[in-house]
Amino acid sequence: MNIAKKITLLFAILSAIIISLLSGFVWYFSNEFAFEDFYKRLEARVNITAQIRLSEDKSDNIYAKVRNQYLERLPDEKEFVIEKRELDKNTINSDLPEGFFNTINAGKVARHRKENQFYAGKSFISNQKTYIIIVSANDPVGFRELKDLQKILIAGFFLSVVLSFVVGWKFSNYMLNPLRNVIKSVKKIKAENLHLRLDVKQGTDEMSQLAQTFNNMLNRLETAFETQNNFISNASHELRTPLTIISGEVELAMRAETDIKKQQKALTKIKDEAERLEHILTSLLGLAQSGFNGKNQPWEQVRVDELIWEVQQTVNQVHPESKIEVDFSILPEDESLITIKANKNLLKLAITNIVSNACKYSNNKTVFITLLSKLNVISIAVKDQGIGIPQGDVQHVFEPFYRASNTSQFKGYGVGLPLSLNIIRLHRGSIGVSSQEQIGTEIKVLLPLK
Template sequence: MLIRNKLMLRFTLLVLAIQVSFSAFIYYFYATTRRQRFEHRLENAATLSGRLLVRTGKLATGNLGSIRRGDLLTIAGEEISIYGPSGDLRYSSADAINQAPNLLRLKRLKPGKPLLFTIGLKREAIGLAYEHQGSFYYIFVSAVDRMGWAQLDRVRLLLLVGNVGALALTILAGWYFSGSALRPVARIIRQAERISASNLGRRLHEGNRRDEMAQLAMTFNVMLAGLEQAFESQKSFLSHASHELRTPLTTLMGTLETALTYDQTLEEARQSMSESLEAARHLHGLTNSLLALVKIDGALPAPVPVRLDECLSQALDYVRVNYPGRELRLVFGELPEADESDVFMVPGNAQLLTTALLNLLDNACKYSAGPVRAELAYADAHTLRVRIIDTGPGLSPEELKRIYEPLYRASGAVSRPGYGLGLPLTQKIVQRHGGRLELASVVGEGTTATVWLPASAQ
């Protein structure tokens, strides 16, 4: 069911429930008022009958004189019955009155407590004990409130017609207001349908930027901006990857074709094979780096406590092998008061963290001929910080903006070995561990890479 139909249905049911409740209250109030008013009339009629017949002594003598049966009737269809102290019928306004209901309640009458009851569907009756000269006479008066029932029927009809009409108006109003409320959603849907992978630069209209619809459009625009950036990064990655893969493949194929056509001696063949093997190694290394970058986006093993100082020491050992004679310094900063064995613990994967630190150290040694400094300290009580500082040529602000793009290489790195995948891989590893990587660089002075990682709870 469409949201518009749901809103209209709920709005209609809510208003209908309010209408029915209010109508039921009005009907109940009017019916109760009618009953009380008519019961008061019956009680007055019974009291009047007692004054005219019992108090004057006419029932005691059995002589009604000039009073006729019809003279006491003041209500349409009224029936009056009077019983003596011994329970015998002394007077009835008509001979055809059914006395059975009165006899059933005769013994239940108490002085000062009128008894109200109904006979059939609409005939209402009252019985009361009337005292005269120490004796009690029992008077029953019943009648049909024709005027009251007719008015109650008109009220019922009026409420029914009013509710039906109000229901129709409520449906129309619900349809209009739900459409008006969802009009911004329909506009967002129309605009979103015009956005595709080929025009991700389009954005949704954000309206007044204050209400919920505007916030929804703003959220979509943020998502679209992220998708556009991801698509651009993917396009750039695919472009660079195809270019980087094409170069060693072209070299490999060209070398093999040349060897097949022109190599005549074993020495020439060995030279061609050596060049082909170098191209194959380059292709193998590039392929493994691309696979590692894709793999890090998948599911990682469950994190376990890892000694970050051991990961850093292991990365330093690897770098010393690749750059013999290079000065590598490891410095420890301020540490919290804790057991020495647990002070550098972080939750994560030791192999991945070692790879991330190794990439940063390898970059520092690759682009700097001077000493490389590694610092390990606490940034605060819950965060460990690793800094890799070199004195290389540094990076320009424009290069720093693109340094995390896969396969991107700065101008000073074109002549150096590498694929432009180390920093993107390192950034993803750090982010998957709940940390953050930042590079600060000044041209001609060097680069500082800083990693923040959440420490394990002490």
């Protein structure tokens, strides 16, 4: 069952429940108050009957004539005047309940209805005797109105349920039509046309948010596909080069069977290219692992200042000739302002790559690391005095295996910064690059405290 049918059915059921409750209330209160006026008319006749039948005043005869002349008789109206000691309810009606007479004996006005036959009774004292006067009559008009109301309520109930079903069906189709349009548009989007986007209408309703969410997801998918294509293309190129060299050197070594020096040179070249190939594969593995969602890796509270000291030590071990100056002069005293929840090993790897590049491309001139905590953001700035990055190459430095045009004399594979970027994004941070050729480069890492 689709959502439209479920909404329609639910709407019809809820409407039926509400209408039935409303009809029940109307019927109950109509049944309670419809005959109130008729009961009052019977009670008035009980009092008049007592006045006429139990009084010896002659003026009451005149009163009886006026009553007969001007007070209409009710349908099937009957009067019963019985002395209490001679009371036999069978003389009145055998179906009158015992409670009816108990109410009269208690000095109150008693009422009773059986279908369309109404009774009203009361006790009176005359000449030291107690009499019970009961008046009964039919109320065909009120009873008929109640029956008509019952028919109207039943007919209205079924008509309202049918109407609510139709309205619910129209309403559900109207509300779900934008969702159907979204589904129809999403079905048209495939791997070969990821550039297509959904139409987002102005507003903040859920459908607009859903369309915008799909568009954001498509943006990420398109970026991921492009990155993957570029990654595969660059990886294929980088892997093919050492493999080609290795194949060529093997052929040379096989040809120079009697020349030991040529064979030794070829084997040395094969060893170097094999090591290069190993480095490329290790870097590829690092790039792949840095794309995980972080849920399967340990996260802990990390003090960023202590992490910087560890990075400095690591870089100095790998590049003993490097010079690194760390500036913590403007750090806050509260250690919580320099502590973040992070994957320590990955974050250390990302910062180490950035600092190591700064040392390498500045020919081991002094590299400055500045740590700053402000507005719930930790800033790590790494500034060198190296060769810089050409303006046209800055936007590509985070692409896997891309190397700036002025780095040919430096050994590298173009995977350090892309790996760092993936790790920083994993920590919901960002990286900014500012560079000027032959002056130096500054890379700033921003990490949220929470």
